[in-house]
Amino acid sequence: MSAPTAPAAPTTPPAPEAPTTATASAPHLVKWLTRLHRPALTVWTVLVLVLAAALLWLWGPLTEGSARAWEHYATCTADPCHYNQYAILLYKDVYQYTTLAVLVVPFLVAAWAGGSLIGREMESGTARLAWTQGISPTRWLAAKLAVPTVLVTVGTGALVLLHHAMWSAGDGRIDTAKPWYSFETFYAGGTVPVALALAGLAAGALIGLVQGRSLAALGGGLGVTGLLWFGVHMALPHLWPTTTRVTSLQDGVKGSGIGVRTGVLTASGARVGDQGCGRGDSPECRAAFDRVDAVGYYTEYHPRSHFWPLQLMASGLLLVVTALLVLAAFRVLHRRTTASAPARAEAAV
Amino acid sequence: MVEYRIDRHSGVATYVQIVQQTKQALRLGHLEPGDRLPTAREVVEATAINPNTVLKAYRELEREGLVEARRGLGTFVRRSLGAAPADSPLRGELDAWAERARTSGLDRDDVAALFTAVLETHFAARPAKKSQVDKTQAEKIQGDRS
Amino acid sequence: MTETALEATALGKRFGRKGGWALRDCAFRLPAGRVCAVVGPNGAGKSTLLALAAGLLAPTEGTVTVLGTHPGQARPRVGFVAQDKPLYHQLSIAEMLRVGADLNPGRWDAATAERIVAGGDLDPRKRIRALSGGQRTRVALALALGKRPELLLLDEPMADLDPLARHELMGVLMAQTAEYGTTIVMSSHVVAELEDSCDHLLLVGDGRIRLSGELDELLAAHTRVSVPAETDLAPHTVVESRGTGRQVSALIRPAGPLPGDWRTTAPSLEELVLSHLRSPEAPALTPAARTEELPA
Numbered sequence: 001m002s003a004p005t006a007p008a009a010p011t012t013p014p015a016p017e018a019p020t021t022a023t024a025s026a027p028h029l030v031k032w033l034t035r036l037h038r039p040a041l042t043v044w045t046v047l048v049l050v051l052a053a054a055l056l057w058l059w060g061p062l063t064e065g066s067a068r069a070w071e072h073y074a075t076c077t078a079d080p081c082h083y084n085q086y087a088i089l090l091y092k093d094v095y096q097y098t099t100l101a102v103l104v105v106p107f108l109v110a111a112w113a114g115g116s117l118i119g120r121e122m123e124s125g126t127a128r129l130a131w132t133q134g135i136s137p138t139r140w141l142a143a144k145l146a147v148p149t150v151l152v153t154v155g156t157g158a159l160v161l162l163h164h165a166m167w168s169a170g171d172g173r174i175d176t177a178k179p180w181y182s183f184e185t186f187y188a189g190g191t192v193p194v195a196l197a198l199a200g201l202a203a204g205a206l207i208g209l210v211q212g213r214s215l216a217a218l219g220g221g222l223g224v225t226g227l228l229w230f231g232v233h234m235a236l237p238h239l240w241p242t243t244t245r246v247t248s249l250q251d252g253v254k255g256s257g258i259g260v261r262t263g264v265l266t267a268s269g270a271r272v273g274d275q276g277c278g279r280g281d282s283p284e285c286r287a288a289f290d291r292v293d294a295v296g297y298y299t300e301y302h303p304r305s306h307f308w309p310l311q312l313m314a315s316g317l318l319l320v321v322t323a324l325l326v327l328a329a330f331r332v333l334h335r336r337t338t339a340s341a342p343a344r345a346e347a348a349v
Numbered sequence: 350m351v352e353y354r355i356d357r358h359s360g361v362a363t364y365v366q367i368v369q370q371t372k373q374a375l376r377l378g379h380l381e382p383g384d385r386l387p388t389a390r391e392v393v394e395a396t397a398i399n400p401n402t403v404l405k406a407y408r409e410l411e412r413e414g415l416v417e418a419r420r421g422l423g424t425f426v427r428r429s430l431g432a433a434p435a436d437s438p439l440r441g442e443l444d445a446w447a448e449r450a451r452t453s454g455l456d457r458d459d460v461a462a463l464f465t466a467v468l469e470t471h472f473a474a475r476p477a478k479k480s481q482v483d484k485t486q487a488e489k490i491q492g493d494r495s
Numbered sequence: 496m497t498e499t500a501l502e503a504t505a506l507g508k509r510f511g512r513k514g515g516w517a518l519r520d521c522a523f524r525l526p527a528g529r530v531c532a533v534v535g536p537n538g539a540g541k542s543t544l545l546a547l548a549a550g551l552l553a554p555t556e557g558t559v560t561v562l563g564t565h566p567g568q569a570r571p572r573v574g575f576v577a578q579d580k581p582l583y584h585q586l587s588i589a590e591m592l593r594v595g596a597d598l599n600p601g602r603w604d605a606a607t608a609e610r611i612v613a614g615g616d617l618d619p620r621k622r623i624r625a626l627s628g629g630q631r632t633r634v635a636l637a638l639a640l641g642k643r644p645e646l647l648l649l650d651e652p653m654a655d656l657d658p659l660a661r662h663e664l665m666g667v668l669m670a671q672t673a674e675y676g677t678t679i680v681m682s683s684h685v686v687a688e689l690e691d692s693c694d695h696l697l698l699v700g701d702g703r704i705r706l707s708g709e710l711d712e713l714l715a716a717h718t719r720v721s722v723p724a725e726t727d728l729a730p731h732t733v734v735e736s737r738g739t740g741r742q743v744s745a746l747i748r749p750a751g752p753l754p755g756d757w758r759t760t761a762p763s764l765e766e767l768v769l770s771h772l773r774s775p776e777a778p779a780l781t782p783a784a785r786t787e788e789l790p791a
Contacts, residue, residue, distance in 0.1 A: 125581030128551050132551065132575035133599060340554070393673050
């Protein structure tokens with residue numbers, strides 16, 4: 001259909017002389033992300049460095065000071081004994097604050113992932129901007145998850161390792177030091193915060209994608225992280241086979257660690273409840289124990305040697321949840337943006 | 350180089366305006382044989398009209414034998430139009446006449462009406478005809494890339 | 496046969512399972528190199544159509560083919576400017592353009608992007624959040640053109656611009672088409688601002704395509720007639736007919752030669768658009784519909 005005057009020019013305009021399939025490479029994406037989230041990166045770096053410095057301070061001088069004060073106190077013969085109470089209190093306070101700070105990290109990550117990393121981008125439409133620049137939604141999400149994953153793993157990992165080393169240094173030397181199985185010490189000194197932070201990252205991202213609103217995703221990320229921690233805490237005693245310790249009725253219940261169940265052992269070897277007595281000395285209890293033919297107490301618990309197995313199992317569980325959340329996020333994104341229409345279109349092929 | 354001015358409210362089709370203004374430039378000697386017309390890109394960048402409109406106007410001029418498209422180089426003037434370049438004696442006479450009209454108290458509209466009336470007695474009216482559209486991609490590209 | 500920039504078949508999009516259809520049964524074809532106006536009232540489905548073409552939304556039914564492929568595959572070759580012109584507000588203009596370079600390696604045309612920004616007398620160190628709406632539009636266009644798209648999708652691109660910037664940026668867009676053959680699709684609810692720049696029309700009304708095709712051909716296919724009230728307009732297709740006393744003024748699609756005593760005028764683009772929007776029941780005129788209507 002060309003007019004007689006039409007010159008024999010090419011019928012299609014050549015594309016700009018550039019590769020048409022090029023997508024941004026990993027270094028480019030890292031540059032883009034760090035440019036975009038520079039404030040968050042700065043805050044994270046400062047947070048990790050300050051906390052690490054506090055933990056190092058605690059590990060070295062404060063542990064030393066407190067231990068020496070306790071040593072002095074134990075060998076003190078003077079009355080009144082002038083031991084360095086200040087060193088003991090300082091250790092205790094700094095220990096509490098730093099431990100709390102380590103435990104808050106997963107929540108910070110979740111709030112940021114939901115609110116800033118994904119939620120704000122969905123809300124303001126800049127996610128769409130990125131998708132129509134040279135990065136597909138899938139790669140966009142992959143980059144948005146991968147870079148923080150590395151930073152969060154390295155940062156949180158360093159903090160919990162420091163915490164663990166710091167706590168171990170004071171173990172047995174500081175009378176007021178928390179036992180390994182105390183809630184905050186157990187969690188702050190293991191791998192669970194790392195896994196929980198990653199789960200928070202994934203949860204925040206997923207909610208951000210689904211909700212598309214910054215504030216809702218921030219709250220949702222916090223909520224899901226809290227729920228996950230609660231769930232893991234509930235499941236924790238059952239994540240590794242317990243150790244059973246049997247003690248006589250006279251000695252009562254003994255054993256320190258994460259207790260799971262205690263009760264009385266009968267002569268036939270059966271384990272029954274403690275008859276509502278615990279370590280009862282009352283006549284009623286003695287009568288009750290006699291009735292079931294009790295011969296001793298049993299305690300199912302996790303001794304200190306179970307610390308790492310429990311940590312790793314709990315972390316593994318959280319990582320499975322993380323993987324599911326990430327999978328869900330990619331599926332949601334794919335279905336909303338790139339998927340082909342179902343039914344009609346596919347049936348025709 | 351000719352610069353086109355598009356009047357959106359004149360009621361005259363845009364491509365016709367380009368044709369007319371080119372012819373005007375040819376008549377006044379602003380464009381001479383061998384001169385290059387602005388590329389479609391240059392025209393549309395300045396006027397924000399569709400490139401096809403420019404190409405359509407240039408094709409019209411080409412059909413009338415006034416310009417020719419040289420591939421890869423642009424569109425060039427082949428011949429000039431009329432015998433009234435800007436500095437011709439006729440223009441001088443008209444200039445003097447207009448000056449006399451003004452000093453005798455005629456305003457712009459009076460002069461325009463008078464001139465149009467004289468024009469119509471000497472030249473048969475030629476209504477602007479809408480020519481058929483034959484747009485093809487091939488033509489569209491021609492002449493606008495250098 | 497010219498290359499196709501954009502093609503839709505039975506395209507539909509519904510938001511949510513129970514939501515209404517934002518777009519339904521859309522079928523059209525846009526050849527490459529055209530400047531296409533997507534016109535229609537607010538909420539007609541223009542933005543949805545552009546988002547589907549940009550691969551930002553998955554269709555509920557039907558398909559849309561972009562530059563001969565799936566919208567997701569075509570994305571690196573397509574530029575898109577959303578209606579609200581989203582940009583990273585925390586960055587400076589220069590940083591924003593570097594984001595474009597980072598995300599489009601091997602394609603990015605820094606000179607073009609910087610030229611467009613410079614056209615607005617903008618200091619590249621200025622933060623995006625400090626810019627006016629029109630200035631943001633300029634930066635958004637610079638980003639979209641910087642990636643050297645073969646197809647440029649613009650959702651209400653001119654809404655925030657002052658007349659001077661509008662003219663200048665429209666000129667930049669036209670130059671892009673003239674030089675690279677870039678296909679441009681731009682939506683607007685102001686018909687007049689597109690009339691001189693576009694050569695193709697897609698009229699969207701109530702989630703459906705009402706008119707689609709070359710602007711000249713669509714205009715040529717319609718005639719405004721003024722006839723006595725009792726005149727039978729059959730067999731011509733009547734788009735809109737309005738009585739003015741004993742006379743009736745109607746926009747029709749002639750099915751053949753018209754009687755000599757009918758007063759006819761050529762409709763303007765605006766008349767064409769308004770008549771179709773005022774008469775939702777008038778049959779659509781799209782390439783598909785045309786072959787049925789005129790089996791010539």
